[in-house]
Amino acid sequence: MTTVIKNGTIVTADLTYKADVLVEGGKITQIGPDLKGDEVLDATGCYVMPGGIDPHTHLEMPFMGTYSADDFESGTRAALSGGTTMVVDFALPSPGQGLLDALQMWDNKSTRAHCDYSFHMAITWWSEQVFDEMKTVVQERGINTFKHFMAYKGALMVNDDELYASFSRCAELGAIPLVHAENGDVVAELSAKLLAAGNNGPEAHAYSRPPQVEGEATNRAIMIADMAGVPLYVVHTSCEESHEAIRRARQQGKRVWGEPLIQHLTLDESEYFDKDWDHAARRVMSPPFRNKQHQDSLWAGLAAGSLSVVATDHCAFTTDQKRYGVGDFTKIPNGTGGLEDRLPMLWTHGVNTGRITPNEFVAVTSTNIAKILNIYPRKGAVLVGADADLIVWDPLREKTISAKTQQSAIDYNVFEGKHVKGLPRFTLTRGRVAVHDGEIRPKEGHGEFVKRPANGAVNRALSSWKELTAPRPVQRSGIPASGV
Ligand SMILES: NC(=O)NCCC(=O)O
Ligand SMILES: [Zn+2]
Numbered sequence: 001m002t003t004v005i006k007n008g009t010i011v012t013a014d015l016t017y018k019a020d021v022l023v024e025g026g027k028i029t030q031i032g033p034d035l036k037g038d039e040v041l042d043a044t045g046c047y048v049m050p051g052g053i054d055p056h057t058h059l060e061m062p063f064m065g066t067y068s069a070d071d072f073e074s075g076t077r078a079a080l081s082g083g084t085t086m087v088v089d090f091a092l093p094s095p096g097q098g099l100l101d102a103l104q105m106w107d108n109k110s111t112r113a114h115c116d117y118s119f120h121m122a123i124t125w126w127s128e129q130v131f132d133e134m135k136t137v138v139q140e141r142g143i144n145t146f147k148h149f150m151a152y153k154g155a156l157m158v159n160d161d162e163l164y165a166s167f168s169r170c171a172e173l174g175a176i177p178l179v180h181a182e183n184g185d186v187v188a189e190l191s192a193k194l195l196a197a198g199n200n201g202p203e204a205h206a207y208s209r210p211p212q213v214e215g216e217a218t219n220r221a222i223m224i225a226d227m228a229g230v231p232l233y234v235v236h237t238s239c240e241e242s243h244e245a246i247r248r249a250r251q252q253g254k255r256v257w258g259e260p261l262i263q264h265l266t267l268d269e270s271e272y273f274d275k276d277w278d279h280a281a282r283r284v285m286s287p288p289f290r291n292k293q294h295q296d297s298l299w300a301g302l303a304a305g306s307l308s309v310v311a312t313d314h315c316a317f318t319t320d321q322k323r324y325g326v327g328d329f330t331k332i333p334n335g336t337g338g339l340e341d342r343l344p345m346l347w348t349h350g351v352n353t354g355r356i357t358p359n360e361f362v363a364v365t366s367t368n369i370a371k372i373l374n375i376y377p378r379k380g381a382v383l384v385g386a387d388a389d390l391i392v393w394d395p396l397r398e399k400t401i402s403a404k405t406q407q408s409a410i411d412y413n414v415f416e417g418k419h420v421k422g423l424p425r426f427t428l429t430r431g432r433v434a435v436h437d438g439e440i441r442p443k444e445g446h447g448e449f450v451k452r453p454a455n456g457a458v459n460r461a462l463s464s465w466k467e468l469t470a471p472r473p474v475q476r477s478g479i480p481a482s483g484v
């Protein structure tokens with residue numbers, strides 16, 4: 001059975017041209033004029049683009065005494081509905097738990113996925129066992145990224161010596177470290193001080209995590225990665241201080257990528273000052289939403305190329321779960337949703353406003369991260385031989401975002417009431433039409449785990465350079481006799 005997408009304009013990260021696309025056996029088999037197939041999808045007036053890849057989700061994540069409410073079933077259904085065809089989640093060992101044990105748990109959770117997926121492996125503690133298992137994770141399990149939390153003291157946070165040890169191990173294995181960059185010690189101190197002063201509402205969450213704590217941690221992570229000789233990916237870059245650190249590092253030739261979230265690009269800190277406790281608590285996430293100047297910095301970074309990927313950090317909690325933190329903001333589960341809305345919101349606020357081009361849209365939602373994760377061009381491309389993860393994007397299709405019509409399992413949407421223009425007409429996941437003329441047709445269990453090999457181009461280049469420039473002892477002809 002073949003499927004042909006006809007009459008569309010193909011938009012990739014670097015090209016825009018008219019052609020039909022033929023799909024068979026889950027792959028793109030031909031691109032050209034006047035193609036024929038058993039099933040025809042009409043793309044008249046539409047852009048045919050690589051499906052979105054969201055490299056930052058937390059589905060059914062155990063966190064802050066509960067589990068995030070969207071699992072791999074509802075989460076990947078939401079993803080497909082909004083044009084995202086692959087998610088990368090985080091396997092999180094609890095303290096003392098082995099990496100392979102934790103991976104087994106994430107394997108079990110992900111069997112219901114509607115679209116393809118992968119995992120980042122989190123390093124939440126350090127030991128010889130963790131050091132040893134990192135090799136198996138990379139070489140046998142096909143996971144080439146390791147996540148480190150510099151925040152969440154007493155839970156997921158790791159210290160600088162552990163960061164250095166793990167980053168060095170990543171360098172040896174051809175893997176890439178990821179960081180959640182906030183100074184967890186300072187956040188803990190500020191939180192305690194705010195609570196002691198009676199500042200216990202959701203707005204205090206934002207007060208406890210000012211941009212400086214993110215900027216400092218980003219600079220520190222960049223320095224440690226440089227010392228360890230490894231590239232670095234900074235998740236949820238939310239402010240100018242962190243962006244500035246990334247921009248400077250890149251100008252110095254360091255291999256550092258920054259990932260703003262669609263939430264930080266389009267929602268601001270005023271949400272936390274809402275008189276309705278639920279409204280504010282539903283938007284509690286780390287780092288928190290910032291002011292307009294920080295948003296402008298993030299948008300500028302996407303246009304200038306100093307920021308590389310737009311993600312969601314989808315980690316959705318219901319209103320009841322958020323209410324665990326009534327009277328103590330530090331107990332509000334951190335996280336917001338966005339999987340279904342990332343592409344429409346970015347198109348509406350990015351492409352429709354002229355802040356980014358359609359090609360840049362493809363780059364930051366799909367192609368750049370496929371290259372970073374070393375799965376390009378299997379993913380993130382419209383090329384013969386690539387997986388047929390495709391969206392037929394209708395720039396005229398409109399809707400108003402509402403929890404009433406969303407796929408996510410939670411009872412609200414942080415983008416509630418926002419009007420978007422630009423939505424998928426069709427979404428294909430490895431050739432299977434999962435959104436048909438705007439209507440979701442999911443298939444539980446269709447999603448497959450995507451292995452990601454180590455030693456991508458950037459790792460290889462950086463390790464050659466580090467080897468070439470490594471400190472070497474000076475060769476001396478005559479060595480004086482010891483004074484003792
Ligand atoms: N971001 C957030 O608040 N929750 C999810 C966990 C994380 O990424 O820090
Ligand atoms: Zn984080």
Ligand SMILES: [Zn+2]
Binds near residue numbers: 057313315
């Ligand atoms: Zn996260």
